[in-house]
Structure formats: structure tokens, C-alpha cells
Amino acid sequence: MYRYDEFDARFVAERVDQFRYQVARRLSGELTEDEFKPLRLMNGLYLQLHAYMLRIAVPYGTLSPRQLRMLAHIARKYDKGYGHFTTRQNIQFNWIKLVDVPDALADLASVEMHAIQTSGNCIRNVTADHFAGAARDEIEDPRILAEIVRQWSSLHPEFSFLPRKFKIAVSGSEHDRAAVKFHDVGIEIVRNDEGRVGYRVYAGGGMGRTPYIGHVVGEFVERSDILAFLEAVMRVYNQSGRRDNLYKSRIKILVNALGADEMRRQVMREFEELRAAGTLEVPGEELARIARYFAAPDFGAPTDDVPEFDAARASNAAFRAWSDTNLAPHRAPGYAIATISLKPIGGVPGDATDEQLDALADLLDEFGVGELRVSHEQNLVLPHVRKKDLPAVFARLEALGLGTPNAGLVTDIIACPGLDYCDLANARSIPIAQRISERFGDLDRQHDIGELKIKISGCINACGHHHAGHIGVLGVDKKGVEYYQLQLGGSGAEDASIGEILGPAFGEHEIVDAVEGVINVYLERRERSERFLDTVRRVGIEPFKARAYAGWAFHI
């Protein structure tokens, strides 16, 4: 994986010293909270309901064993023994003390980790397909470009005070696992008719209060031009994005106010100027240097015929169930991609304990997996596992409470921290996820339902991606009491769509029944191999609405 060069290492170390000094000045009274707040946010430190929360960047969702062990150490030493993986492939610690943060950041810097670009109105930590470098359908490892974008965007002087935060995601496959169309800028690695690899660039996607699907602003951007092109997009946004209204300041508002054609025209005008100047051309040798860090390990030449794997599937029902859902095709024969579900039935989505993190680091070392991935769906991924090792890997995961066989099923629910932790939340998300998970915990029932993505947010900011859920749940506050809106038909994949709200919000004790009702409608009306999402798209939301509100005393 990518290793910092001396400039990165020095920069991160200097940032830790700088923040230590800023914390000291805050504690001594030299800085007021108003002065300090933007500084702490630039270092990923939020003040939440119960304590400070430290959000640590996991660039493109890749973690080494030593980084995992460091996260376990942070959880033990500075927190309460666990961390929470987020929908932006980062990890958050919920109980950090302000006075401890400089030491925690210094510890993180020793393993090339930090909390830079995890908050504030800057280009945020870049996300990528969590199957990067392993997926069978991949054109190119998206982390190469993600790393180039990181190097370009970190502390970019022109883009440190944007109108609002800016999120970029990169996908290297036709199948979009990075939700690129829901990002401020989404980049899809594509191959043109001549067989050349380049980038399709989307802009203006986003969730939050005003969800939009991104528009293509660059149909095929050449490799060497990508930074000039991105800088062109940023310039248009930085110049014309609104700064007068927090809710209208994201690039999605600008793109949709200008219209996609005008946005493209303005981007192209800036792009031609930048390209002519030539200063942002990505040098081929630098591209190659970075690509080497992401070179695939030597997979050898095993075959896909692995008797140990087949025997374990035949003899061990639990392994069979897990391998049915949690494995994905690997580019190399004899290998698989394994998803480690952080969604135990009735558990807290995305949470992992210090013991689990340490044990996963050991597992990576022992089985030569090399690195772990964090997915935006709040799961972890073992990108390169020998199929013959899978029975043993599964046994270890199971012993750690990490063997839940539910990847992509109804209990694999995304949920933001919600009102249990978050200062912005209007309602709790996690308990709703837990109740739904318990309701559908039976494995046969989950398999019968098939692929179904439920996504829950505790407020309109949509950290739980509810707009992109096949079933989306949004928590709202009515006079201090929690209610939940239900929406159907969203997708964050290549067939991106925004879910449609069903109707009035449900009470805390009604929402799980409503979810079960709409799933039952699907089971009754599906045709052949239709997924839940396909049925919703085919029949529309009315039949689902009728069932969800069946017991209500009024007509809607």
C-alpha cells in the first residue's frame, strides 16, 4: 500500500505539533471556542452529545495491520474500547478527551495516520471502491487516482476555504461500489473505444437536504489531464458556489442552478486554460511510481478448483451460508474477496472493538492478506484471500463475532450514529437498525428476501445514505419525539436513483412493522429473480404505501 514520502511524514508531524499548541492555547484561554472550533474541525475533532469525537481518515478505505493495531490502541488508551466505521470509510472514536487528542494524533502519525480532511470546508478524504485491486470486473485500481487526488488536494491553498465540504469518490469498475453519482465529484475509470483508460467525471451529486444525482461533466478525461480537469471543476465551484446560505452551498446546488450544459461549458473553459498552462499535467513517471505501491501481490498461479473450499462448503452449513453471501469474485483464480460483516444480528452497525481490530491485524498477517478495507457500507473487507484458507479464516471470524453471513442482505443495514451520539441528529438510527435486524434475523428469511439495502439516517444530513437505500429511513423530530420517514427505490450503485418518500412519518414503535409490510408486498409481487428494488421500480410505490399505512385511521 502507499507509503508516505518524507514530505507527507514531516507535514503530518508538524500538524500534530501545531494542534498540540492550539489545544494548549485553548485550555489557557488564549483562544475562544469560536476561534478554536475551525482549528479542531480541521483535525477531525467534533464536540458531540457525550464527549468529543475524533474522526480519523482512512484514505480510500485501506488499512495495514500496523494501522489496525494502532486503532485498537487508540480505542483502548483514549476511548472506551471500540470505534465506529463510517459511510465515508473513516473510523470515529466517540469518547475522546480534548486534552488527550494531541497524544492520540501523535500516536496515529507514527503509523502514517491522521485526521486531516475529515471535516471542514475542504476537499475531504477521498473514497474508493472497497474491492479495489481485487475485483474481477475492475478496469484499474481506483486507489492510484485516489492517492493522486489526495496529494493534489491536501492543503491545496486555493481549496482550503471552499463554500462547503467537498467529497470525491473513485470507482474502477463498471459496477459502482463507491456511489460515485452521489458525490460532489465522482470519477469512474473507463476504457474508450480505442482501449485507452481514462476517466468519466460526474459533478453535482449529493445527498443531504437536497439529493441529486451527479451529471457527467467530462465524458472521457485523459489520465494526464485529470488534475487539470478537477481543478477546473473546483475553480468553477469556488468562484460561483453560494456562500450566503449553508443549505445552498454545495456544488450540487450550483450545477443544478446553472444546468449541466452550462456547468460543462464553464468547466471546459477553465480546463482549456489549465491544460494550456501545462502545470497540472500528471507526469507519467509519477503515475507509475504511485501505481507500484498499489501493485497486486503475487497471486501465483493457483486454480479455482479448490477441494478444501468445496469440502468445507459441503460439511459446514455455517461456512456455506457465509460463503454464499460474503464472498465476491476475485481477479485471480484461487482467490476470493471476503466481506467481514460489522452487522451482527441486533448489533450496532459499523462498531468494532479493540480486541477485534487487533485480532484482524493478526489474521491479516497470518493468512498473508496484507491489508484490510473499510467499505462505505460500514463493513470490512479482506481483499485477497486464498480460497483454500477461507474455512480457517471464517472460523477465526466466527470466533471473533465477525462471521455474520449477511453481506448485501436485509440485515446488512447502514446506520449513522444518530441521536445516540451525534449532536446534529434529530432521532436515533442505531436502535431502528437493531430492531429491523432482529425482526429479519432468520437466515432463511433473509435469503428468501435476497439483496436489499436498508439505509438509515438520524437527520437530513444523510450520513446514513437513506436517499440511496432500496429502503431508506430518515429520523425526524416532532416536538422532541422521534419519528421516521420511509422511502423506497433509492440506489447508490451504477443504476443510481433517489428514493421516494412514502408518506407521513411513523412512530418509533411503528417503523419496523412498516418496513416489514413493504417487504411483504415485495415478496407477494416479485416476478422471477427480481430484487426488491426492481419490483419497486416496476410497480411503483402505491402498493407499498397501501400496506405501510394499512392500519392508519385516515386515507393518504
Added chain:
Amino acid sequence: MSKLAQILTANRLRDGEVVYWRDGAWVLSLAEAARLGDKDAADAALKLAGADVADRVVVSPYLFELRPDGRPVKEREIIRAEGPSVRRDLGKQARHVPV
């Protein structure tokens, strides 16, 4: 003017711990917090708390309302007073701080 009793709360600067106002000082437990029965008392407490902000004891003090039964109107304040509802082993509830 609010008819409901109010509580003055803030987070402690050093560690973010939730604290409540009582007789010119800060306590950890909602049960021990002063019930500010009228607007004058609430405004006076909030003004005094400003000094503790300046002294770097707390950040972002604000008032919230209690229902007649003594529970906070907003779920948010119940969760702040107790800890995460999904981790009863953590937060004030785990330390048996009275709510």
C-alpha cells in the same frame, strides 16, 4: 415566556462531559441540576455561566425544558443525561449518575 421549568447545561471543555448548572457550579447529574422555574432565574443562570465559558470550564451553555413530570421534553436531553441508549454500559448511566 416558557411555562416549563428549565435546566442549564453545557459540555466541559477538557473532556466534553455533559454538565448541569446548580447554585453557581456544575454537576454531572441531571437529577441534581437546578430546576429554573421562571425566565428570570434561567436568564440569570445563563448569564452567570458566561463567566465559566470565559474561564474555560465549559463550552456552549444552553437551556432546555422539562416536562411537568421532570423528564426533558426532548429525547436528545434524555440521551445526554444517560448516555447512548444502545450502550447502557457506557456514559453516565454506567456510572450510576442519577438522571
